Amino acid sequence: MNREPLSTKEKLLDVAEELFASRGVEATLVGDIVQGAGQRNPSALRYHFGSRDGVLQAILEKHLTRIEERRAKLLASWPAPGPRTPRDAIELAVVPLAELLSTEAGRRYLRILGQTMYELAPDQMKGVGKYPSLSATIDLMRGCIDTLPPRVVDERIQGTLLLISAMLAIRARDMSSRRRPPLPLSTFQRNLIAMATSTLTAPHDEP
Template identity: 35%
Template sequence: MSPAKDQRTDRSSVTRDALLGAAERLFAEHGMHAVSNRQISEAAGQGNNAAACYHFGSRADLLRAIETRHRTAIDAIRSRKLEELDSSHELRDWIGVLVYPFTEHLEALGAPTSYARFAAQAMADPTYRDLVVAGALTSDLMLKTVRGINRCLPDRPKRVRLGRWMMASNLLMHTCAEIEGELAIGKPSVSSNWSVVAEELITALVGLWEAPPARPANTTSARPGRDANSSITV
């Protein structure tokens, strides 16, 4: 490769990184639909207002690129945690494999960060949830983590397990997003230490998963041969 081509490649890489950083921050602060490609290009210091389109094509490709940039680092941490865990049967250990990769990655990025808020925005947006989040939740490393957590749990109906996973993913993502937002303005209300945040999250998630299922709701209806006030278990 010629020196001139090397320089063009380097400039392109720098521009892409600037666009990814600007897009992530703007999406985190304003949501997925309130940010234009022109705003992203301007925030990245690009004179060409179509720079985001030129380097990434569609909005979907831009979002995937942001997620992929972080997912590589998070997966590397999760892979290491899984190797260290070996064959533990402790629920807290396995929940740690879920939580630590995310919080350790945020800590490694240095303040201020915007990835947790970006991911929370993606989770809450039905247009982009599957596009950005689904791949991360169904990766081989995540599925191994899920199976490890499930092995440590008491027998639960499938509906309960699915419900707890939905609650857990929202608790993890949105808690980190809230704390990240507070850190970004220098006013943390809980803790500025991601290690402490991780331990609190793990403790909360252990309680969430170990809690017994709610008792089925009772309904009352009048039927032939039954007292109208008798309870019918759903």
């Protein structure tokens, strides 16, 4: 069965995703994306997305919507409400992302996410209300360490999410380039959950 031809907007999105993942977001120029999509009009990307940042946000939101659906199903599958452990919160953060390693599109997204997460300031973690299950995950993480000073809590959550995104980006890169990862996938996921849980709950030394 033949696939429907991609629209100009879809071509631009696909090419941008591939280039952002393989070359890097900062190293990819608007002209590279336009040329890769086979467009002669240099303003094609600006017409559809406004800017390079616009197409980057479109890529991130496309995948975030799917991740949100998966995380919501995981939340719904939990037993009756009760105390949640730090590991519960970390599993909710990791599992929907780790599942993306099974497809090339998912691996591209993880490589892009790894490049962009470090730019996210701690106070921006509070601006995820449009993604209820992501917001619930962050709230769970926050609740697990709510005896710490608020600014330390923000730093812990940011550091934990950075660790998760960086490790998944490295794994995605290795898989896409056919490098042999050091750990089997199931072991990698368990180890990442353990590492991230330790980062979130590490002892806090008061001055």
